[in-house]
Amino acid sequence: MQDRWWEKKAEEIQQFVDTKNYKQFFSALKIVYGSLKPTTTLLLSSDGDTLIKDKKGISNKWKEHFSQLLNRPSSVDQRAFDQIPQNRTIEQLDVPPSIEEVQKVIKQMSAGKAPGKDRIPTEVYKVLNGKVLQAFHIVLTSIWEEEDMPPELRDAFIIALYKNKGAQVACDNYRGISLLSTAGKILTCVILNRLLSSVSEQNLPESQCGFRPDCSTIDMVFMVRQMQEKCLEQNLSLYIVFIDLTKAFDTVNRDALWVILSKLGCPAKFVKLIQLFHVDMTGEVLSGGETSDRFNISNGVKQGCVLAPVLFNLFFTQVLRHAVMDLDLGVYIKYRLDGSLFDLRRLTAKTKTTERLILEALFADDCALMAHQENHLQTIVDRFSTTTKLFGLTISLSKTEVLFQPAAGRPMNQPCITINGTQLSNVNTFKYLGSTIANDGSLDHEINARIQKAKGLRTGSL
Template sequence: DKIPNEYFKNLPMNWQLYLLSLFNKIMESETIPKSWSKSIVSMLHKKGSRDDPENYRPISLLNSILKVFTKILLERLKSWDDYCNILPESQSGFRKGRSCLDNLFIVNSLCQIILEYREKDFFIIFVDYKKAFDSVNHHLLWRKLNNFGVSGKIIRLLQSLYSAAKIQVSCNGDLTDEISVTNGVLQGEELSPYLFSLFISDLKDFFTERGAVLIQLDSKTEVLGCEYADDKVIFADSVTDVTNKLHILSEYADSNFLEINTNKTKIIHFHKGKEKHIRSFYYKDKIIESVPSLMYLGVLFSNSGLFYKAAQLAHSKALSAAGGVLNICRKSKVASWESRSKLNDALVTSCLLYGVQIWGLRYLEKIEHAHLNLFKKMFSLNRSTPLWLIRMEFNITSSSYKVLKLTLKWITKLLLMGDTRIPKLCFLRLRYYHEKKPSLKYNWYTQVVNILKQINEDSLLSDLDPKNFKQKTVLVLNTYRQYLLNKDYESLYSSKYNLQYLKFFDPIPDLQQYLQTDTPFAVIKLWAQIRLSSGYYIKFTINDLCYLISPKHKCTVCNRDAFEDLFHLFVSCPIYDDVRRHFIPFIRNIPPNDFPNIFRSPDSFTCKQIYYYVCNIMKIRAFIMNE
């Protein structure tokens, strides 16, 4: 209809009443206008041959007014489901208060419990439905909705919508003839994923009726698997169990007119110790591949049950995102330190810390390396620059603090869940096993306790009242932040990496003075290189040219038997006297003890003059040394 969503969002009250009246008439007549059921589909190429239709992803454009109406139907169905509990507890997709973290936590918790405390292997079948949303049989969907107790009026409205549903494919600016939608749910509006979730909500009952053995979580709770919309995983604890569940899955798919994509359906065999040979698994007559690792809801799971590979992948993604930030800054000529810092948080930190409260508690150091790598690249710093020095210089909060904050927020959410919620039951079970036998390697709860012990706050987990826990986390986080800051100050006072930095560093402002000056980023970058240089290695990067200086070696430019350190470069080397007199006369003849003060709290003028000075003397030095 070419009416943008913003039009409906900004309707005046009288037009909202007209819209309400229209929707009420549709509800009474149980007939949706046929024009609302039309959609235009654009095909986006994913990868592979452009001649293969399977390599395209359809993107549907629906009438905005239909989206508003189906949103109303969705809210009514959700209210009904909240009362009747039709959707299984294991389904987290498109449900209020639930997210991918629920499923990630369940999978990780069960893996740890079975491997460590039940001393058994653990299998997960990662099920991939072939064209899941496009395969829903309409007649079967109406029958299931009726059996669940959905209002007949809503079912008839949906039948009216789908009986008239037609699509046109957009190709090179032209539209194909209309094609009737005889299977599948519409795409491009919020109700469809919910309808699919209802369609497969009887999966657990189907399995139990056929004698499938579920995974015992506690004395009252058994788990078949978990879902996030059409992302389905099924748990098993033996080869026989996997084989049986694949057979039942085939029966379920056939009876519901669904097709399993055997090329994308995978199995992970979780185990301790060395690799084990497992015979092939079959779905009907096709082999299902067993893989050592697999990406599930954005997190890489490995058959060891550990997350070392996930940490490596997150590190790699953060490096890639850091490259993107640098390109944006370079092309957009972003000079502001604040803008660069915000870009880092938006693109790098968010990428690095996704799901970290589940997988990252044993890999805090690796996460911190990835977190600060952008700053090393942005300022072209030495690879050996200590992480504590970067945090101090740029006033960066340690990623360890952010990980703990996300973890405690997740625990608060777990404690607020109902007593039948599987993530909460997993948490309580991990706590139970921790009290019997702590395991830093295979118990997430133990990993949390281990971090809290660093600040003597492990008693936080003794009181699981959500209100009290949330109040205490504020104090605990402040304590942890101060603990990390104190460790950095200890390094500042004890490290021999840069003995002058203690004199350069100004502890009073939140941000070092030169970072706040109104100067080009090239100037700020050079100042960072000066201040963060080591006693063994000075590196200046100017206009993509890199100049390396060793302060432990004698200056071969002047041959005055003096070490080529910062003081010699800026104050005493006679070769640079004319340049010094022109750009930085205020430094000439300055005593060695006062020299570091120049770099402590400079104004914009000083920053620029130092930059010009270094640019010129590096050219002279390179010419003399034939570099």
């Protein structure tokens, strides 16, 4: 009886996930685990010696942490822009949004989301019609035409979410999420739709699957596993380095981002509108029922804003293009598209094939670089390291790791891949986008990890 209840509940929860009904998904989880009781997380002081326990002290610590993180000085070498071609300016992006465009955006927005400082939820805007909708449309178009952003639509409440890695008392192990005004979200969604249709899809590489329509982590996990499988089939070695960028979203140089958007064809007003959501922005941290003092935010793209992933992807694409320019190293694959998938004769044919260079697998800032030879991977890493510095980004040497899958019958000689003289760690398994990649190309580690998670669910220990 108990097993049947668990099976039925698991099927129900899975159905909510499959249909992207996340509100019902979390409601079902609450039935299984019970409601979470709000707690105040203790934090380490700046000297790392004492625990801060009082709410006011914790609030001040969060303010100090995010104020430092989101105001880190960064600079971009002017040479970084020289290799970016100037695209044709897309003048229609400057046209103020129509009332139909605003209505479409409101319909697209999900209900049940946390509102910003004004406390007005999405549900209020979903029932706007008639003269009230017209008045709201006039407000948005006046912002667009006059290029004057009310602080209420720009500023953010910031909440800290634990990354489930590292000590919970360390601020660095949390991700700051911005809670923004719903009215501001509506305007950013108008901008987002235009970016996606006119700029993003025309400039992002096929290897970038982060926050794009009809793409997910599944695509990149499948791609990496296919690389492993094909290398084993062809008796080739495979070297993969999993790059970790330090606070990637929070350290994007904004001045560089505006230049890149202009280079990609965004007209001046359109870029200015995106700037208005970032320039002179302030934040307040919500923690344990306390609100911190306000502080300025001068760097990065704000996580929690719908624009942030797309803006980061466009920025990071230029980093990658600069790094691999004129580089012919990586993993070459040959394929053909005609005939049946199971026609073995055609699969082994030498003619009518297409050759493709695979060098990277991307999901936003999660980056995997690969090659058949150790010296080739070192060259790729050197180029990537130099370019990230050029664009003001930083590679975390302690979290960047190398996985080596040897060809059959060849010894497991661990590679020596370095960045600025520091050797990167070699690993036998790596947790890539939630899936365990092993250096023998098998799924054993991944299956065992899934079994342990399932056991944890049954015992309530997760």
